[in-house]
Each structure stands twice: as C-alpha cells, then as structure tokens.
Amino acid sequence: MRIIILFVTALIAWPHAGSGQELISDPGFQRGVNVKHPATGEFQGTLVWDQTLPPPIWDCVQWNSISSIVGAPVDSPAPDWFRWENTEKSVEMGQSGATVFDLLLGVDSVSEYGGVYRTVSDPWPAFLLEQRLSEPGTQGPGCPPLSDLASLDFRMDARLTLAEIIVAAGYDANIHAAQYSVYFIVQNLNPASSGYGKLLWLGVPVYDDRYEMTPLYVALDVATGSMIYRIAQQDVAPVSLHDGTWVSYSVDLLPYAMAALQEVWSRGYLTESTDFADYRIGGLNLGWEVPGLSRVAITIRNLSLVADLSGISGVASDDMGTPKLQVLPNYPNPFNPTTTIPLFLDKGTSVRLSICNIRGEVVRVLHDGFLDAGRHSFVWHGVDHGNAPVGSGLYHAIIQANGQGQAARKMILLK
Incomplete structure (x- = not known):
C-alpha cells in the first residue's frame, strides 16, 4: 500500500477564530533535565545550567547503559553553554542566540558494547528526553482530544554533529542501526473507556544511519506491546540530515495521528475505542536508540508542538x-x-x-x-x-x- 499525504494549509478568517496553544513546556531546555537511573528508572540527579529557573520538567532516561551521565565532568566551553560528558554519553545545553536554545545528545555505543556487536536478543542503549503532556501530573496545558483539533503542528530544527558508524564483520543493518526519533504518545485518556491508558507510538524520524530519508514504518513494539507508526521522513523534512547542515522539520501531526489510529484499529489494536474523542497526545520522547557500534550526536533547537482548535x-x-x-x-x-x-x-x-x-x-x-x-x-x-x-x-x-x-x-x- 502506498501512502500519499495531502497537506492542507489551514485557512481561518472567521470572526473570533481560536488560537494555537504550545503544548511542550520548556521547549528550549532552559530548566535542564531530571536524570533517571539506567537500570531502575528512579530519579538520580539533575543536569541544570541556569540555577535561577524553576526545577526541570524534562526527564532524561538512559536505559541499558553501563554508566550514568549524572556525575560526569561538566565544563562550559562558551558563555551560557554547558557540557556533561563521559565515555558513553554527552549532553550539551545552552543559549546559542538571543532567543535560540540548543540541546545536543550524543552516544558512544562502541564504549557501551566494548567494541563487540550485540546479538538480536541483547538489549540496547536508549538515551532519551521525555515529557508528559496530557497524563496525570502534567505541568503544561495538556492536549485536547484529537476530535477537537484543527491542527497539531510540530516544528524542530536539527543538525547531525557526529556520525561514526562502524560496519565490520558481524554487522547487521536490521539490528545495528543508530536512530534518532521524536515519538509522540497517542493515548486513550478517557477514564470511562475500557481502553484507558492504552497507546500507540507516533514517530517523527530524524536520523537513521541506513537511510538518507527514512521510510514509513508500522510495526509492533515488542518491548511495550504497543504499535509503532513512524511517518516517512520525506513528509516532515525537505532534505536528509546526513550532510551535517541544519534541517527544519515541520508537519501537522493531526492527520497522521488519525491515520495511525485507523491503521492499528485495522490490525486489531486499541479496539476498545475507535472514537477519536478518546485520544490525546499523552507525552513525547526524543533522542537516540543505538543498538550497533556507533559514535553519534545530534543538536536540536526551536522545538514546538502547537494544538489549534480554530x-x-x-x-x-x-x-x-x-x-x-x-x-x-x-x-x-x-x-x-x-x-x-x-x-x-x-x-x-x-x-x-x-x-x-x-x-x-x-x-x-x-x-x-x-x-x-x-x-x-x-x-x-x-x-x-x-x-x-x-x-x-x-x-x-x-x-x-x-x-x-x-x-x-x-x-x-x-x-
């Protein structure tokens, strides 16, 4: 089946038209991040570069890593710019312009694996930032039901700053590819529904070392038991990230969220409710999954997710x-x-x-x-x-x- 996206620019000129609401809190990462333990997921510490601001909203997870970024040496290579780095991971945050705030996440999985490729049954490191948007405990405005939205506009600029991919004996592209994605949780958040809390992962591909432009991908996430629906990269970015220049990612996620739900319903998942009114964006995560031998880093800025009811x-x-x-x-x-x-x-x-x-x-x-x-x-x-x-x-x-x-x-x- 071939998927053709028909984008339509929202043209609203009615009296009293609604306005968009930014759903992501602290999109510039100015308040830093809370770091969770690689094994237990328990709070372990913070990475904060501006001590005058309130506590962090973002959580940093570092699943299956042999070390924690907490306690890593920190330096400030430039004013208002801070770097935490150990042999497996690096985080850089700071202000690169008058109103521009950057975040770099880097992973060295060669060190993580000791230079030996993992097997298909082995876990792999995931170095991600995550934030709840509509779940209990959310600090932001929360996302309205999908049925109430006119658009759900995602924006982000990204640049590949390091990519050393080791391809040697034992390499298998199916299980050893470094990937950076943004995943949105499309979740049933109607407490009266029997499917309350169930979800799918709606992905925006940023980088995959196998592809110049990552194709559409729909599959079951064995780790969580939830379906993944990852949009084709050509639908969100004009060019590949592989050449190391800044690339702007821009897409209205609303039709894709609806398409994803209809696809998983057709496969027998989330069938407790087939009503768009029960589903919201419950949260998001962004960052690396690195199951091969790679040294990679990406910098992002201008992150935004705007819900519009106009x-x-x-x-x-x-x-x-x-x-x-x-x-x-x-x-x-x-x-x-x-x-x-x-x-x-x-x-x-x-x-x-x-x-x-x-x-x-x-x-x-x-x-x-x-x-x-x-x-x-x-x-x-x-x-x-x-x-x-x-x-x-x-x-x-x-x-x-x-x-x-x-x-x-x-x-x-x-x-």
Missing part, C-alpha cells in the same frame, strides 16, 4: 447574530476512495463546500446553497467535476458560510 470553533456567533459553524474532522482520514466531511450549524445559512487543488483551482463543489441548522455531512469520492479520479497531491476542503471567511480541512488519500 478550525473547530469556525464561525462564532457575534452580536450581529452571525451563525456558528463547526467544521468537524473528516473521516476516515486517511481515505480511499471516499471521505466524509461533517459540519454543524447553530442557525440556517448559505454554505459552499469546495475541494481545491494545490493551485487553488476548484476541482469539485460538494455543496453550494442554504443549509438548515444542525449537523450535515458531505461525501467526497476523490473525483472532479466530471467524475474522473483526481491525481495525488495537495487538496483543500474549503468551507464558506454566509459569504464570510473560509476554513479548510486536512485530508490524507491512501492509494
């Missing part, structure tokens, strides 16, 4: 009695060949619903006329005015109500 609030009633339009998520998403676009009106009004291509050309009008108050649904079969199947690419489901403003819906077409 496409849901739509046209809000005002003092002049403007009708309120709720543009709900289309379903299924992704789809092949049809998808349903639901709307809700609190008052009767004129509505035009069009499908446009990347050039702004209308390929199909699904409705143009008066609608009574209440819920309405419109089906697009992936065809144009002449009922010919449309080609793959970028499409906009554009909704206009009462001749005022417009909103757009994102869709994913699977072929």
Whole structure:
C-alpha cells in the first residue's frame, strides 16, 4: 500500500477564530533535565545550567547503559553553554542566540558494547528526553482530544554533529542501526473507556544511519506491546540530515495521528475505542536508540508542538447574530476512495463546500446553497467535476458560510 499525504494549509478568517496553544513546556531546555537511573528508572540527579529557573520538567532516561551521565565532568566551553560528558554519553545545553536554545545528545555505543556487536536478543542503549503532556501530573496545558483539533503542528530544527558508524564483520543493518526519533504518545485518556491508558507510538524520524530519508514504518513494539507508526521522513523534512547542515522539520501531526489510529484499529489494536474523542497526545520522547557500534550526536533547537482548535470553533456567533459553524474532522482520514466531511450549524445559512487543488483551482463543489441548522455531512469520492479520479497531491476542503471567511480541512488519500 502506498501512502500519499495531502497537506492542507489551514485557512481561518472567521470572526473570533481560536488560537494555537504550545503544548511542550520548556521547549528550549532552559530548566535542564531530571536524570533517571539506567537500570531502575528512579530519579538520580539533575543536569541544570541556569540555577535561577524553576526545577526541570524534562526527564532524561538512559536505559541499558553501563554508566550514568549524572556525575560526569561538566565544563562550559562558551558563555551560557554547558557540557556533561563521559565515555558513553554527552549532553550539551545552552543559549546559542538571543532567543535560540540548543540541546545536543550524543552516544558512544562502541564504549557501551566494548567494541563487540550485540546479538538480536541483547538489549540496547536508549538515551532519551521525555515529557508528559496530557497524563496525570502534567505541568503544561495538556492536549485536547484529537476530535477537537484543527491542527497539531510540530516544528524542530536539527543538525547531525557526529556520525561514526562502524560496519565490520558481524554487522547487521536490521539490528545495528543508530536512530534518532521524536515519538509522540497517542493515548486513550478517557477514564470511562475500557481502553484507558492504552497507546500507540507516533514517530517523527530524524536520523537513521541506513537511510538518507527514512521510510514509513508500522510495526509492533515488542518491548511495550504497543504499535509503532513512524511517518516517512520525506513528509516532515525537505532534505536528509546526513550532510551535517541544519534541517527544519515541520508537519501537522493531526492527520497522521488519525491515520495511525485507523491503521492499528485495522490490525486489531486499541479496539476498545475507535472514537477519536478518546485520544490525546499523552507525552513525547526524543533522542537516540543505538543498538550497533556507533559514535553519534545530534543538536536540536526551536522545538514546538502547537494544538489549534480554530478550525473547530469556525464561525462564532457575534452580536450581529452571525451563525456558528463547526467544521468537524473528516473521516476516515486517511481515505480511499471516499471521505466524509461533517459540519454543524447553530442557525440556517448559505454554505459552499469546495475541494481545491494545490493551485487553488476548484476541482469539485460538494455543496453550494442554504443549509438548515444542525449537523450535515458531505461525501467526497476523490473525483472532479466530471467524475474522473483526481491525481495525488495537495487538496483543500474549503468551507464558506454566509459569504464570510473560509476554513479548510486536512485530508490524507491512501492509494
């Protein structure tokens, strides 16, 4: 099955449109990190470079490592820049510009393994930072249900600063590849659901030493018993990280989260609830898994995850009695060949619903006329005015109500 992502830029010009909410607390790592013990996972210490700020929010895990970064020598090679480093790991944090804060995570798995490749049954080091977003104990605003979102925009800049991959006798690319990813926990957080707490891992690939651009990957994570759905790298970054230059990662995660849920539902996982309203982004982690013999490091900056409900609030009633339009998520998403676009009106009004291509050309009008108050649904079969199947690419489901403003819906077409 080939996956084609149809990105749609959200166009919101309604009165009283909502605004985005940053979900990640301390995205510049200015407050440092809490470090957990490599074996027990218990709190072991902190890495803090600005003592004037509140305690850290981020946790640092270092699973299956032979050492801890706590107690490693620390130095400051530049003003407002600090480095902790031992023979297995390195962390660098600090301010590299007026409003720019960087984080470097490095791993030397040659030292971790004593220069001997692990076997398929051996554990491997994971050096990650993690943060809860919507689970109990969250310090940030929390993520709304997926069903309530118009978009979920992820941003990050990254640069590969070290990559020494040892390929020698005993090397197996299937079990020895160094990988840096950002994983978001798509989790059932409805306490009334029988699937409460169950989750899938939604991955954004940053680096994999086997691929210039990492492909789509869907599989069961044997360690946690949860499904992994890792997006194809070409959908989140314009170029590979392999050449050592800064690369900007940018993607609306909402359609991918919905696509991931639909995929795992089809495989028999998380079937206790197939309602997007039960699922939120429960947390995230980012960093290295290094199961081979590698010396690697990546620096990141400008980390952000913004939840936007503006496409849901739509046209809000005002003092002049403007009708309120709720543009709900289309379903299924992704789809092949049809998808349903639901709307809700609190008052009767004129509505035009069009499908446009990347050039702004209308390929199909699904409705143009008066609608009574209440819920309405419109089906697009992936065809144009002449009922010919449309080609793959970028499409906009554009909704206009009462001749005022417009909103757009994102869709994913699977072929």
